Amino acid sequence: MLTNSIILFLRDLLPVFIMLAYLQALFISPPQQLRFTVVLSSFVIFFSTVVLIFYENISEISEGNGLEWFKIVSLLIGLALIWVAILNNKVSQYQAFTLPILIIIGAVLISSTHLSSLLLFLNIYFSNQQSVLELSIGCAIGFGISLSFYFIFAFVLHELVSMQAKGLVYALFALFMAGQVGIVANLLQQIDLLTVGVTALFDVTDWINESTEYGYLLKALFGFEASPTAAYLTLLSSTFTLTFIILMRQKRYDTAGAYNE
Amino acid sequence: MIEVGLKQIILALLLLSHELAVAKNAEFYITLEKNTFSPPRLHIPADKKVRIIITNLDNEPEEFDSFDLNREKVLFPGKKSVIYVGPLKPGIYEYFGEFHPNTAKGSIIVKLKESNNAD
Numbered sequence: 001m002l003t004n005s006i007i008l009f010l011r012d013l014l015p016v017f018i019m020l021a022y023l024q025a026l027f028i029s030p031p032q033q034l035r036f037t038v039v040l041s042s043f044v045i046f047f048s049t050v051v052l053i054f055y056e057n058i059s060e061i062s063e064g065n066g067l068e069w070f071k072i073v074s075l076l077i078g079l080a081l082i083w084v085a086i087l088n089n090k091v092s093q094y095q096a097f098t099l100p101i102l103i104i105i106g107a108v109l110i111s112s113t114h115l116s117s118l119l120l121f122l123n124i125y126f127s128n129q130q131s132v133l134e135l136s137i138g139c140a141i142g143f144g145i146s147l148s149f150y151f152i153f154a155f156v157l158h159e160l161v162s163m164q165a166k167g168l169v170y171a172l173f174a175l176f177m178a179g180q181v182g183i184v185a186n187l188l189q190q191i192d193l194l195t196v197g198v199t200a201l202f203d204v205t206d207w208i209n210e211s212t213e214y215g216y217l218l219k220a221l222f223g224f225e226a227s228p229t230a231a232y233l234t235l236l237s238s239t240f241t242l243t244f245i246i247l248m249r250q251k252r253y254d255t256a257g258a259y260n261e
Numbered sequence: 262m263i264e265v266g267l268k269q270i271i272l273a274l275l276l277l278s279h280e281l282a283v284a285k286n287a288e289f290y291i292t293l294e295k296n297t298f299s300p301p302r303l304h305i306p307a308d309k310k311v312r313i314i315i316t317n318l319d320n321e322p323e324e325f326d327s328f329d330l331n332r333e334k335v336l337f338p339g340k341k342s343v344i345y346v347g348p349l350k351p352g353i354y355e356y357f358g359e360f361h362p363n364t365a366k367g368s369i370i371v372k373l374k375e376s377n378n379a380d
């Protein structure tokens with residue numbers, strides 16, 4: 001129970017913290033970061049709870065494939081909103097708080113695909129009152145690991161941005177977004193809507209096992225899969241390329257605009 | 262006369278398409294009861310896409326998870342859930358219940374020749 005709850009926190013909460021660190025480093029000015037975090041966290045918790053309440057009803061949509069559809073739609077719309085937010089705003093300069101509304105909605109949609117599953121697990125165990133002490137300790141450790149990683153990661157990203165290595169942070173963020181959206185390929189295969197490129201291309205489980213702590217960390221950072229299919233890799237690489245191009249294009253326009261001014 | 266003929270043709274086509282659909286994706290069954298998957302080892306044919314129907318007989322949800330298969334599905338109590346897997350190469354593909362990983366675990370054994378459904 002202890003290990004299991006820690007693993008579930010790493011699987012479902014860590015990606016949310018990583019996304020928060022990226023968004024703060026790239027789009028939110030330091031004075032606005034606390035407010036942004038509070039607003040984003042509140043919406044994420046609220047929306048994930050609403051999703052949890054209707055979880056079973058959602059699952060029954062489309063002949064039992066409702067949750068897959070919910071995740072596919074949330075991830076794709078979330079990504080699209082973040083793209084639109086980047087394209088419509090200067091990304092090389094920190095923006096006022098009005099900028100991140102689209103980013104907040106996008107982040108809430110993406111986060112809810114992770115957190116609703118974690119909330120379901122917590123709801124089952126806390127309501128059954130099974131091993132409450134063990135579960136509480138597991139939750140505290142899992143949350144603590146995720147929070148500690150967030151602080152270290154946010155610091156590293158902040159330093160990279162300060163060192164004018166924003167291009168590297170863009171690349172990492174694009175990889176993270178690609179990892180989040182790449183799962184759409186697996187979901188489409190699971191409900192038999194994607195029938196091309198469904199065979200695993202290679203298997204590196206002997207080197208890095210997805211079920212280990214490293215596996216969960218790599219999955220949270222860039223969607224690592226030990227045995228990816230061609231469809232997954234295609235979606236991963238195309239999302240990475242498009243996101244990175246959009247970020248760099250906006251950065252170039254902003255730099256040119258600032259130079260001309 | 263012609264109307265009857267058309268109806269018969271449409272009916273025949275519908276039956277044929279249904280038969281083809283069934284033949285296309287063989288179905289296999291897994292049951293979850295007392296936080297344990299049954300059968301613990303499910304045999305499926307290699308290089309074919311199959312439809313796995315998982316019935317949760319417990320009174321709480323479980324999450325079917327498999328890193329080997331890249332599949333993840335919440336199984337609600339008293340409900341049947343469907344996932345498609347494959348085509349897979351011969352081998353052993355592990356899966357487990359995310360909420361009870363110590364008891365709810367099993368494997369899908371992929372063989373070149375179709376054999377018994379389960380051990």
